[in-house]
Amino acid sequence: MAGRSRALVLGCLALLVAGSLPVSGALVAGAPTADDRVTRGDGPQLTHLGGDSGGLAVQANNTTRQHDNPANISEAGDLLGVRDWLSNRMLQGLSTGAIQLDQGQYEQAQSVLGDEFGARLDQYVDVVGETDTETDDDNADPFERTRDAQRNLTETVQSYDETYEAYQDAVEADDEAAARERARRLQRLATDVRRLNRTVIGGYQRLENQSGADLGRATTSVENVTENVTERQREVDEALFTGTALALSSDSATISYSDPLRASGQLTTDAGEPVADREIRVRIAGRDRTVRTDGDGQFQLTFRPRTVRIDRSSLTVRYVPANESPYLASNDSVAVDIEQVTATLSVEEASEQAAFGDQVEATARLALDGQPVRGIPLRATIGSARLGSSVTAETGTASTSGTLPATVPAGNRSLTVSAGGPNMAVTADPVSRPISVRSTGTNLTVAAEQSPGDTLAVEGTLTTTDSRPVGEQPVEVAVGEAVTETVRTGADGSYALAVDGSQLGVTGNATVTVRARFDGADTNLDNASAATRFTYRNRTALGTGTGDGSSPLPSNVFPGEGPISSVALGGLAALLVLFVVLLVLRRRYADGGGSSTDAASGDDPDDATGVGPTAAADASAAEPADEISAADGLDFGPAESFLAAGNTAAAVRYAYQHFRGHVAEDVGAPESDTHWEFFERCRANGMDSDQLNVIRDLVEAYEAVEFRPGPADPDADALLAAIDAKWA
Structure with missing residues (x-):
C-alpha cells in the first residue's frame, strides 16, 4: 500500500536524522558535523553546510538548540526539524552545483542535482504534507523548478562550450560555411543561457525568501557563467556577421481579418547598405514568412490576423x-488596433447518441460573408466536457472527435461546437445539436487483508460490464461499523485504502465486513456495490504486539533498570522518533486513496505574403516526422476552464503538462527531462519548424509562469489555438 510505504520512508528518514543527533551529554564529542548543523538560533545566526564546497549560509531565528533528544521533541516539531534538514541538503546541492558549473565541472554539477536530490525532494514532499503549517504546501515547488532549470542551464552551457570548440576548429580550418553554421547554433544556445540565467536566479530568490538561506555565492557563479557566454558570443558575432536594421511602416493601424495589415519594410546593414534582391525570412506573431527585397532592400508584407489577441497594441x-x-x-x-470579426458557424454532421467511452464526432463549417475561413480552431463540448478540437481547412470545414467521459450525465444533452476564442481576431457564436447520452453498467470489486501489525489493506477495481476501467470516480468504503472513507479510482480503475486497526474497536479476533459502493449520480454510469468478509486479529490486545501495549519498546530498556550503553541509548532515541512519526502519519493514511491521476499566434502561414515568389521551407529545418502527432487524446478543456476563470498560469501549466504527456513517448522524452530538454528532443526527432515554433512558445510560456519571479501573462488563448492548429 502506498500509505504504508510512505510511512516507512518517513520513519526511516527520521531514524537517519535521529542517528546524526547525539542524545546525551556523554555522547557529544566535539563540534557537530556538516549534516548535523540544523540550528534554531536565538538571534540571527549563520550556519554553514557542507564545509567550503557549497558556500551556503542558512539564517536561523528560533531558540538555540543544537541537539535534541528525539524522544522529547513534539510530533510537529520533529517533522519540522526533518523538513528543515531536507531543505538545507537541497539548498546545499543547488549551491554546490552552481559553483561546479562556474568551474566547468559539468558532470559533477549535474550529479549533485540527480538521484540523491530527487530522493530528498520526494521525502520533502511527504514531510511537508504532514506538517500543520499552511505555507508548507507549496514549498516543494520552488526546489523542483529551480533544480530543473539549473540542470538545463548546465546542459546548455556544456553544449555551448562543445559547439564553441567545434566553431574554433572550423575557423582554424578556414571553413567559413561550417564556422557560420556553428556560430548560428552558438547564437541560439547563448539566447537560451541568458533566459535560463533569469529563471535560475529567480528560483534562488524564491528559495531565499522561503528558507532564509543566503544563495549569494550560487547567484554569483551563475552570473559569471552567463557573462562568459555572452562575451564569447559577442566576439563570434563581430568576427563573422554584419549587423542589420529593419524598419517598418503600415498604411493603417486598424486591422482585422477582413482588412489585413499591409506593411512596408526595409532591411539594411548597420552601415546603411541595403540587403538587396534576395529572399529573406521574417517572423510575425510567432510565424515565419518569406518575402523578397528589391534593389533598395525594401519589401511588402501582408498579415491577416486570425487567432491573435485583439488586445495587442503592436506586432513585432x-x-x-x-x-x-x-x-x-x-x-x-x-x-x-485589431478589430474582432464574427464569422458564421454551422454544424453539418454530429453524433446523435453516445455512451461512456464512445467516440463523439462533429463536422462544422466557418464562413465570413459567405467565404470560407481557414485556420480557426473549432472545439466540441458537452457541458464542461471537451470532446475534441480541429482547425478549419481551406473549405472552412473541420471535423472533431473525442471520447465521451463519465462526467457527462445520462439523458438528453447538447453537443456544442465553438470557434476561436473570446479574445481572438476571429470568433463565432457557438452552435448546438441534441445528443442522447446512454447509461453504462458497472462492476465493482473489493478485497481486504491484514498486513503485519494492525493495518488493514483494502483494494478493488471499478470497471464497466464489458471490463473497461473507469478512472477518476469516487468509491465509498465502509470497514465494519466504525470506519467509512471515500477514495478515487486511478486511471486503471483501481482504488486502495489503508485503515488503522485501532479504529475498528475490535478487542480480539472478529469477523469484519468491508463494503464498497459507487454512486453513479451525475454521471452516465450505473451504481455498483461489493462486499467481503475477513477475520481481523487484534495482535496488540492479544499480547502479540508491543510489550504491555502502552509503549512501542520493551520495558527493560528504559533508564533506571540497569546500565545503559551509548549504543542502546541511541537506538532508544531512534525508535522513539520512528514511533512519534508513525503516530502522526497514521492519521493521514487512514484517508488513503487510489491514484488520481503557443505561441504568440496560430495565424496561418499563408496569410503573410511578400512581393515575389514564396520560398520553400527553411532549409535548415528537418523534414516532418509523420509518426510524431499528439492529436489523439489531446484535451485542453481544463486549460480553457482556467482561462475562463482568469487563471492564465494554471492554464499554461496544464497545457504544457498535457501536451508533453502526449508526445513524450514519440520523441523519447523521459519524465526526468526539463522543459528545455523536452524541446531539444522534439527538435532532434524531426518535428518541422512550425511545430517547433509552437513548442518553443509553449515551453517559454511554461517557464514564465513556473520559474520567473513576478506576474506572467502569456497569450494562453493563442497558445492553445496554435497547438490545435498544428496537432489537430
Whole structure:
C-alpha cells in the first residue's frame, strides 16, 4: 500500500536524522558535523553546510538548540526539524552545483542535482504534507523548478562550450560555411543561457525568501557563467556577421481579418547598405514568412490576423537570417488596433447518441460573408466536457472527435461546437445539436487483508460490464461499523485504502465486513456495490504486539533498570522518533486513496505574403516526422476552464503538462527531462519548424509562469489555438 510505504520512508528518514543527533551529554564529542548543523538560533545566526564546497549560509531565528533528544521533541516539531534538514541538503546541492558549473565541472554539477536530490525532494514532499503549517504546501515547488532549470542551464552551457570548440576548429580550418553554421547554433544556445540565467536566479530568490538561506555565492557563479557566454558570443558575432536594421511602416493601424495589415519594410546593414534582391525570412506573431527585397532592400508584407489577441497594441516583425547568411537578426514593431470579426458557424454532421467511452464526432463549417475561413480552431463540448478540437481547412470545414467521459450525465444533452476564442481576431457564436447520452453498467470489486501489525489493506477495481476501467470516480468504503472513507479510482480503475486497526474497536479476533459502493449520480454510469468478509486479529490486545501495549519498546530498556550503553541509548532515541512519526502519519493514511491521476499566434502561414515568389521551407529545418502527432487524446478543456476563470498560469501549466504527456513517448522524452530538454528532443526527432515554433512558445510560456519571479501573462488563448492548429 502506498500509505504504508510512505510511512516507512518517513520513519526511516527520521531514524537517519535521529542517528546524526547525539542524545546525551556523554555522547557529544566535539563540534557537530556538516549534516548535523540544523540550528534554531536565538538571534540571527549563520550556519554553514557542507564545509567550503557549497558556500551556503542558512539564517536561523528560533531558540538555540543544537541537539535534541528525539524522544522529547513534539510530533510537529520533529517533522519540522526533518523538513528543515531536507531543505538545507537541497539548498546545499543547488549551491554546490552552481559553483561546479562556474568551474566547468559539468558532470559533477549535474550529479549533485540527480538521484540523491530527487530522493530528498520526494521525502520533502511527504514531510511537508504532514506538517500543520499552511505555507508548507507549496514549498516543494520552488526546489523542483529551480533544480530543473539549473540542470538545463548546465546542459546548455556544456553544449555551448562543445559547439564553441567545434566553431574554433572550423575557423582554424578556414571553413567559413561550417564556422557560420556553428556560430548560428552558438547564437541560439547563448539566447537560451541568458533566459535560463533569469529563471535560475529567480528560483534562488524564491528559495531565499522561503528558507532564509543566503544563495549569494550560487547567484554569483551563475552570473559569471552567463557573462562568459555572452562575451564569447559577442566576439563570434563581430568576427563573422554584419549587423542589420529593419524598419517598418503600415498604411493603417486598424486591422482585422477582413482588412489585413499591409506593411512596408526595409532591411539594411548597420552601415546603411541595403540587403538587396534576395529572399529573406521574417517572423510575425510567432510565424515565419518569406518575402523578397528589391534593389533598395525594401519589401511588402501582408498579415491577416486570425487567432491573435485583439488586445495587442503592436506586432513585432523580426528578420531571421538563414544559417549561411552573413547577417545578424534585427526587428521592428508596428502599432495595430485589431478589430474582432464574427464569422458564421454551422454544424453539418454530429453524433446523435453516445455512451461512456464512445467516440463523439462533429463536422462544422466557418464562413465570413459567405467565404470560407481557414485556420480557426473549432472545439466540441458537452457541458464542461471537451470532446475534441480541429482547425478549419481551406473549405472552412473541420471535423472533431473525442471520447465521451463519465462526467457527462445520462439523458438528453447538447453537443456544442465553438470557434476561436473570446479574445481572438476571429470568433463565432457557438452552435448546438441534441445528443442522447446512454447509461453504462458497472462492476465493482473489493478485497481486504491484514498486513503485519494492525493495518488493514483494502483494494478493488471499478470497471464497466464489458471490463473497461473507469478512472477518476469516487468509491465509498465502509470497514465494519466504525470506519467509512471515500477514495478515487486511478486511471486503471483501481482504488486502495489503508485503515488503522485501532479504529475498528475490535478487542480480539472478529469477523469484519468491508463494503464498497459507487454512486453513479451525475454521471452516465450505473451504481455498483461489493462486499467481503475477513477475520481481523487484534495482535496488540492479544499480547502479540508491543510489550504491555502502552509503549512501542520493551520495558527493560528504559533508564533506571540497569546500565545503559551509548549504543542502546541511541537506538532508544531512534525508535522513539520512528514511533512519534508513525503516530502522526497514521492519521493521514487512514484517508488513503487510489491514484488520481503557443505561441504568440496560430495565424496561418499563408496569410503573410511578400512581393515575389514564396520560398520553400527553411532549409535548415528537418523534414516532418509523420509518426510524431499528439492529436489523439489531446484535451485542453481544463486549460480553457482556467482561462475562463482568469487563471492564465494554471492554464499554461496544464497545457504544457498535457501536451508533453502526449508526445513524450514519440520523441523519447523521459519524465526526468526539463522543459528545455523536452524541446531539444522534439527538435532532434524531426518535428518541422512550425511545430517547433509552437513548442518553443509553449515551453517559454511554461517557464514564465513556473520559474520567473513576478506576474506572467502569456497569450494562453493563442497558445492553445496554435497547438490545435498544428496537432489537430
